[in-house]
Amino acid sequence: MKKTVIDIHNVSKVYNPDTIPVHAVNNVHLHFEQGEFTALVGPSGSGKTTLLNIIGGLDAPTQGSVIINGTDITHLSANALIRFRLHHIGFVFQSYNLVPVLTARENVEFIMLLQGVSKAGRERRVRELMAAVGLSDKMDVRPAQLSGGQQQRVAVARALASKPQFILADEPTANLDSHSAANLLDMMAQLNRDEGMTFIFSTHDARVIERAGRVITLVDGSIASDTARVETGV
Amino acid sequence: MLTLLAWRNLWRNRSRSFITMASVWCAVVLAVALSSLQKGVFDHLIANVVSFYSGYVQVHHAGYQSEQTLENSFPLTDSVRQAVLSAPGVVHATPRLEAFALVSTGEKTRGCMVAGIEPDGEDRVTHLKSKLVAGAFLHERSTGVLLAEGLAKRLRVGPGDTVVLLGQGYYGSTAAGKYAVEGLLRFGSPALNDQVVFLALATAQHWLDAPDLVTTLVVSPRKPAETESVAAGLRRTLPADFETLSWQEMMPDIREHIQTDTASSAIIKAVLYLLIAFGIFATLLMMLAERQREFGMLVALGMKKIQLARVVLFETIFITITGCLVGIAVSIPLVWWLKEHPIRFSGETAEVYERFGFEAVFPAALSPSIFVNQAVAVFIVGVLLSFYPVIKVLSINPVEAMRS
Numbered sequence: 001m002k003k004t005v006i007d008i009h010n011v012s013k014v015y016n017p018d019t020i021p022v023h024a025v026n027n028v029h030l031h032f033e034q035g036e037f038t039a040l041v042g043p044s045g046s047g048k049t050t051l052l053n054i055i056g057g058l059d060a061p062t063q064g065s066v067i068i069n070g071t072d073i074t075h076l077s078a079n080a081l082i083r084f085r086l087h088h089i090g091f092v093f094q095s096y097n098l099v100p101v102l103t104a105r106e107n108v109e110f111i112m113l114l115q116g117v118s119k120a121g122r123e124r125r126v127r128e129l130m131a132a133v134g135l136s137d138k139m140d141v142r143p144a145q146l147s148g149g150q151q152q153r154v155a156v157a158r159a160l161a162s163k164p165q166f167i168l169a170d171e172p173t174a175n176l177d178s179h180s181a182a183n184l185l186d187m188m189a190q191l192n193r194d195e196g197m198t199f200i201f202s203t204h205d206a207r208v209i210e211r212a213g214r215v216i217t218l219v220d221g222s223i224a225s226d227t228a229r230v231e232t233g234v
Numbered sequence: 235m236l237t238l239l240a241w242r243n244l245w246r247n248r249s250r251s252f253i254t255m256a257s258v259w260c261a262v263v264l265a266v267a268l269s270s271l272q273k274g275v276f277d278h279l280i281a282n283v284v285s286f287y288s289g290y291v292q293v294h295h296a297g298y299q300s301e302q303t304l305e306n307s308f309p310l311t312d313s314v315r316q317a318v319l320s321a322p323g324v325v326h327a328t329p330r331l332e333a334f335a336l337v338s339t340g341e342k343t344r345g346c347m348v349a350g351i352e353p354d355g356e357d358r359v360t361h362l363k364s365k366l367v368a369g370a371f372l373h374e375r376s377t378g379v380l381l382a383e384g385l386a387k388r389l390r391v392g393p394g395d396t397v398v399l400l401g402q403g404y405y406g407s408t409a410a411g412k413y414a415v416e417g418l419l420r421f422g423s424p425a426l427n428d429q430v431v432f433l434a435l436a437t438a439q440h441w442l443d444a445p446d447l448v449t450t451l452v453v454s455p456r457k458p459a460e461t462e463s464v465a466a467g468l469r470r471t472l473p474a475d476f477e478t479l480s481w482q483e484m485m486p487d488i489r490e491h492i493q494t495d496t497a498s499s500a501i502i503k504a505v506l507y508l509l510i511a512f513g514i515f516a517t518l519l520m521m522l523a524e525r526q527r528e529f530g531m532l533v534a535l536g537m538k539k540i541q542l543a544r545v546v547l548f549e550t551i552f553i554t555i556t557g558c559l560v561g562i563a564v565s566i567p568l569v570w571w572l573k574e575h576p577i578r579f580s581g582e583t584a585e586v587y588e589r590f591g592f593e594a595v596f597p598a599a600l601s602p603s604i605f606v607n608q609a610v611a612v613f614i615v616g617v618l619l620s621f622y623p624v625i626k627v628l629s630i631n632p633v634e635a636m637r638s
Contacts, residue, residue, distance in 0.1 A: 053633050056534070058534055058632050058633050059633050079538065082533065082536055082537070082538055082539070083536070083538075085534065085535070085536045086535070086536025086537075087536070091534055091535055093531060093534075093636065097531065099239070099528065099532070100246065100528075101239065101242035101243055101245075101246050102239065102242070106235070106238075109235075110235060111535060111536065113235050114535075114536055114537055114538075114541070115536075158535075162536070
């Protein structure tokens with residue numbers, strides 16, 4: 001039996017509760033097991049990003065709880081949440097993912113530096129991760145000199161650097177051409193398969209949905225469907 | 235790596251960083267130049283008026299300052315001289331017998347101030363010998379006079395000529411005497427240059443029929459800055475029938491001029507700092523606006539806000555320190571040049587200054603404290619301003635920041 005990584009109980013998020021309430025997420029119950037490759041899909045405004053932010057501890061739910069490896073993150077203080085994210089959650093954003101003044105190597109190393117990993121440990125892990133994302137030859141290049149796809153690969157390497165329990169990716173292929181998107185997905189699928197890394201995507205991209213092992217559809221903040229596939233691209 | 239990040243962030247928009255640093259160093263240069271010129275002018279003024287004639291501290295018989303007549307003179311005994319010399323901070327003391335008189339030659343007569351002096355003692359206290367431009371300096375037994383150059387010009391006399399001094403002696407007697415001009419003195423202060431006559435003390439006492447009497451003991455403190463403490467020490471030491479005055483008390487108009495000028499230049503410097511503050515603040519606002527998403531992303535990834543705030547603080551401090559150091563480096567040769575080549579006014583402007591008794595020369599003072607003080611002031615402005623982005627970073631919401 002696979003280990004449950006994330007448990008979401010009755011989570012709702014209401015913006016402007018005192019004026020014009022906007023129900024972004026409505027009574028969502030979900031759980032994610034280790035090694036899942038899940039796509040959160042739905043039209044714009046359906047609550048995908050809000051749910052992803054709540055799972056990542058970037059936004060607090062109006063009600064309900066989010067339990068990650070036994071820790072209810074909705075009860076953590078702001079500083080404890082930052083520390084929790086640093087050690088347990090990897091993020092890949094749609095754009096503006098990397099620090100522009102740091103090289104690819106330094107961007108990946110940065111997270112481990114915040115974690116207090118030794119210099120030798122950081123250097124070893126950076127080499128491993130840059131090789132894993134196929135960018136060993138771009139270690140000392142700044143983001144501006146990398147293509148969009150290469151930047152997203154560095155972002156994935158950075159997300160993995162902290163050895164998180166799972167990676168949240170918010171529309172990671174939105175700004176990529178087909179070839180770069182396919183390469184990025186191949187790489188993440190391989191990490192999922194080889195290292196059992198859990199991925200949760202919010203996406204509109206059919207290419208991501210096709211490769212997902214589980215597709216959760218949100219409509220108006222509620223789960224409209226939650227489908228596990230037998231054959232996936234993983 | 236946080237320091238490295240801050241350093242690299244500085245150069246992500248080179249022109250903006252350079253412009254901000256340039257505004258900081260310009261502020262430092264202007265503030266240093268302003269302060270150096272001001273201090274230079276005050277030092278020059280004090281040197282002209284205070285150290286070349288009045289001295290920093292004077293001891294009189296009580297009441298002399300308000301009524302400067304021979305009736306308020308006092309006998310200079312060894313015990314009085316010793317009491318003054320042994321007071322804390324006193325280096326030298328020299329007596330004078332001063333009186334107002336008329337000096338004439340041929341058809342020309344001018345009002346003047348006559349000072350009987352001990353030539354060597356006077357030179358130790360006011361460096362009078364360095365003012366000699368023609369003829370010879372006095373000695374203890376001289377029976378001639380030294381004339382200020384401006385007065386000599388008006389009387390059209392020079393060394394070797396004879397002048398007549400006419401005044402009121404002790405007990406209301408008429409004091410009259412004929413004296414050879416032994417030398418001419420040039421004073422920076424036009425007021426002194428047009429009216430001072432020096433005689434040996436014994437000659438002056440004989441002329442005024444005031445044997446053993448003096449009106450003033452001019453006292454030199456160890457340092458000009460110790461003027462007030464030396465005056466206070468003498469007040470405690472000397473009997474009540476003496477009065478002790480610092481130059482600020484003797485010449486309140488100069489003190490007030492310095493105070494007024496200091497206050498007005500403080501306002502100018504405040505305006506300068508304010509302009510610089512706006513410049514730095516504009517840079518910080520732009521930086522904050524440009525990097526909102528990046529800040530949000532870094533906090534989302536797990537960077538503590540305090541670490542991020544430290545990066546932003548480092549950046550401001552780097553800009554300010556670099557600007558201050560460049561400002562000091564540029565201002566040192568500038569101030570040195572202004573010291574070596576003082577600004578000199580001529581024509582009507584110079585006449586206005588001279589009418590008030592000031593030489594129209596504006597040298598700069600090369601004092602390390604000025605460089606340090608102005609750089610520190612600009613640095614403090616920079617650090618205070620950096621609290622704004624620090625507060626903004628500490629209150630950042632990563633989701634909203636990334637959405638911005």
